[in-house]
Amino acid sequence: MQHPNLQEFVLDQPLHTQAFFSLVETTAKLVDVSEKYWQSKGLNGARIRVLVELMKEGGSLLPSILAKRIGVTKANISLLLIPLEQDGFIRRESHPVDGRKSVISVTSEGQQLLFTHLPANREGIAEKMKSLDEQELHQLLFLLHKLRRD
Amino acid sequence: MQHPNLQEFVLDQPLHTQAFFSLVETTAKLVDVSEKYWQSKGLNGARIRVLVELMKEGGSLLPSILAKRIGVTKANISLLLIPLEQDGFIRRESHPVDGRKSVISVTSEGQQLLFTHLPANREGIAEKMKSLDEQELHQLLFLLHKLRRD
DNA sequence: GCTAAGTAGTTAAGCGCTTAACCATAATTT
């Protein structure tokens, strides 16, 4: 072996990187649960997140804002909205004063979709998180908050 | 609005789901830092993880084991190994007794690559985690551990 | 020993996202 210390270096991870990799691995597993839920209903997690974000706002938002809130590119939002509109879950209207913008709204079908499936999805997530008690959840939120501001 | 409670339901998240979404969001940002590092060096995070996993094991592993360790499909490992071999970072040998298997080993070029770049990558990660002190990192690891076994 | 079932790895098709280039409209500069 050309670098005799390399294996040692790879194995002896400082606490920082251990926590990082544990975070990545654990989160991946949890996300999988939620994502599989939507798949099992023939739905698409990303598209659902669009509807949820619209609901949070009261029903309507611009695509660009939506993209920022969800954390995807404007190109991707564009692609997400197409099937949502085709399926009748959102409605697209042109902005009254600014011709570049368009206003996206959840339709009642979209709301119905959330109403039908969101509670079960959240229940599935809660199930996976139930190994932490209330105090531990607060702790976790606190630690994540610290990590995020930075 | 057809479901007057829906916005309230969407907004009033129980602690469980709050923690879940915070986990997802925070982790995504952290991963991005590491991933961007590799990209900035013209390298590929997933391929690097293959090399790291090989090093952890002492240098050699079967593709199938590698896939499990990294958490990807065997199809994907197959695709990851092709460019790694072309670039001379791994070597592929046929298994001495079992003709189906092949043995993957890191070359000294592969080791050199890790030796050159891994420390800086880990340093970048540590930088992003530095808002937590040692005790908090232990706390985080503990909480993640509880979440994972379940 | 031969057939059937299982396992390791590859390949093809497809999905979800990204970046980059583009079009249309709006705002800013002069």
Add this chain to the structure above:
DNA sequence: AAATTATGGTTAAGCGCTTAACTACTTAGC
């Protein structure tokens, strides 16, 4: 007012992963 720059949105190409179908080999059962 005209020209420039900026912004919102769409489209095209490409990357990284997945599932599913396939090939090659091995193991187990009769």
